[in-house]
Amino acid sequence: MAVLSFGQALKDALDVAMSKDDSVFIAGEGVGVSIHYDPNLPTHGLLEKYGRKRVKDTPVSEAAIAGLGVGASALGLRPVVEIMFFPFITLAADMLVNHAAKLRYLSGGKSAFPLTVRVKAGVSFAAGCQHSHNLEAWLAHSPGLRVVFPSTAADAKGLLLSAIFDPNPVIVIEEMLLYWMKGEVPDGDHRIPIGKARVVIPGKDCTVVSYGGAVYTALEAAKTLSEEGISTEVIDLRSLVPLDKACLLDSVRRTGRLVVLHDATKFGGFGAEISAIVAEEAFDVLKAPIKRVAAPDIPVPVSPPQEMFNKPSPETVIAAVRATVGKG
Numbered sequence: 494m495a496v497l498s499f500g501q502a503l504k505d506a507l508d509v510a511m512s513k514d515d516s517v518f519i520a521g522e523g524v525g526v527s528i529h530y531d532p533n534l535p536t537h538g539l540l541e542k543y544g545r546k547r548v549k550d551t552p553v554s555e556a557a558i559a560g561l562g563v564g565a566s567a568l569g570l571r572p573v574v575e576i577m578f579f580p581f582i583t584l585a586a587d588m589l590v591n592h593a594a595k596l597r598y599l600s601g602g603k604s605a606f607p608l609t610v611r612v613k614a615g616v617s618f619a620a621g622c623q624h625s626h627n628l629e630a631w632l633a634h635s636p637g638l639r640v641v642f643p644s645t646a647a648d649a650k651g652l653l654l655s656a657i658f659d660p661n662p663v664i665v666i667e668e669m670l671l672y673w674m675k676g677e678v679p680d681g682d683h684r685i686p687i688g689k690a691r692v693v694i695p696g697k698d699c700t701v702v703s704y705g706g707a708v709y710t711a712l713e714a715a716k717t718l719s720e721e722g723i724s725t726e727v728i729d730l731r732s733l734v735p736l737d738k739a740c741l742l743d744s745v746r747r748t749g750r751l752v753v754l755h756d757a758t759k760f761g762g763f764g765a766e767i768s769a770i771v772a773e774e775a776f777d778v779l780k781a782p783i784k785r786v787a788a789p790d791i792p793v794p795v796s797p798p799q800e801m802f803n804k805p806s807p808e809t810v811i812a813a814v815r816a817t818v819g820k821g
Contacts (some may be wrong), residue, residue, distance in 0.1 A: 494679055500672035502646035503535035503611075506653040507573065509682055511543055514571060517657060520549035520561055521575030521611075533672050535611070536575070559585035559610070563593045566608040571657055576612040579666070580626040585610075593662040594637030605660035609653070615668040615706060616756065616804055622792035625800070627757035632664050633733045633766070639663040639687055640733040644708040646676035648731055651685030659687065668706040690737035692744065696726030699750040699814045702741060702767055704730040707756050707805065714810035723818055733763060741767065742775050749780035750817040754810055759787035784813040 497505060510517045525540025525548045532538070540548040551558050555576055562574040576582050582589070589610065596606045616625045632640045639661050643649040649667070656663035693708060694715060701711045708729045715725040726744050730737065745751050751771055753764035764785040771783060786805045794800050815821040 494677045496675055497646050497678045498533045498673050498675050499646045499649050499667075500531075500533040500535050500537075502650040502676075502678045503653055503667065504537055504539065505678065506650040506657070507535060507539060508542070510571070510573075510654060510657045511539070511547060513682065514658075516569065517571045517573065518547040518549065518565075519573045519575065520551050521558060522553055522577050523550055524548055524575055526550065535667070535672075555581045555584035556588060559588035559593070562608045562610065563588050563596075563606075566593070566606045566662070567596065567604075571607045571609070573609040573611060573657060576610060578620070578624040579612050579614040579628055580623055582610075582612055582628060582632075589632075589638065589662070589664075590635045594635050597661060598637055606662055607658070607660055608662040609656045610662070610664045611653070612664060612666055613669050614666050615670050616793055616800055617670055619795055619797050619800060621795040625793035627755070627788075629666055629733055629757060630761060630763045630766070633763055637662070638734065640666065641687055641731060642666040642668075642704040642733060643731060644668075644671070644705055644729050646674065647678045647683070648685055650678050651683050652687065652731065654682065655684045655687050658684075663687065666705065671706055685731070688732045688735035688737055690728055690730045690732070690740040692740070693727040693729050694725070696724040696748065698724045698748060699752060699817050700726045700728060700744040700748045701752045701754055701810060701814065702728045702730060702744075703754040704733065705756065707754050710805060710807050711754050711810060713807040714814065717807065717811055718814055721820070723814060723820070725814060736770075738770060738774075741770065745771050745775050746778050749778050751779070752784045752786060752810065752813045752817060754786045754805060756788055756804055758790045759785055760790045762787050781817040781819070784817055786810050786813050
């Protein structure tokens with residue numbers, strides 16, 4: 494088993510898929526050139542290996558990139574298109590929400606539309622609010638789209654490969670800060686089922702549910718809480734749509750408490766959906782009110798100190814867990 498960075502693991506998935514199936518191609522703004530010369534970025538070296546017919550540099554137009562992907566998938570190819578920054582997916586929203594998400598339904602389930610959209614997310618780059626807005630709740634709210642948000646290198650490879658060979662359109666959200674984080678990654682055609690969460694660490698006093706880079710914030714909080722005698726179970730959802738409700742509800746039924754953590758803004762965020770599911774289906778086991786830890790409902794500041802204030806910290810998670818167990 495190789496040790497790869499998160500970005501290298503994504504590239505490994507693309508390489509495996511492209512070598513396995515000639516209908517797989519990638520497209521996006523400058524894929525294979527410019528910043529993609531960094532070996533930890535997911536399309537590094539693929540232009541040289543597969544050529545311009547299968548690694549397509551595109552104009553700076555997210556709507557055109559998404560339209561290319563939708564059309565190609567309708568014609569039987571397996572496009573993997575890249576949106577450079579998460580907020581720019583709004584420019585591709587019509588093609589993704591009003592076409593990609595609905596074509597299979599409109600065909601009565603008889604046709605496949607295997608489109609994969611990779612989108613870069615996250616803060617900490619002082620890139621400003623127009624480049625740093627997490628919109629996973631928007632995508633999860635659109636029936637017909639599958640949405641995954643990996644946190645480890647192995648999951649990044651496994652979920653991307655599953656996305657490419659899924660008959661439905663799948664959005665793969667990649668947190669940019671994780672591109673350089675290393676981990677063991679299985680060789681070859683390693684796939685992780687979409688819709689399967691994982692218990693990162695077991696616990697008995699409180700469940701903390703998260704996804705993407707926020708999982709590491711949860712783990713740091715859990716370490717401090719364990720020193721206080723509070724046992725925290727950390728769940729990594731991996732997939733927002735479909736959602737592993739069984740894993741979520743089983744955990745809450747064991748601990749009786751829930752804190753939901755994400756880096757997106759709080760109002761109308763994905764944490765509200767998690768909270769509502771638990772309130773509807775496991776209210777009888779709750780020992781304390783559910784807590785949500787999220788970014789404040791403001792645009793992400795460009796100033797680095799203010800940007801870090803915007804990102805939920807381990808201390809905010811610790812305070813939320815302490816409150817649920819009556820030690821706040």
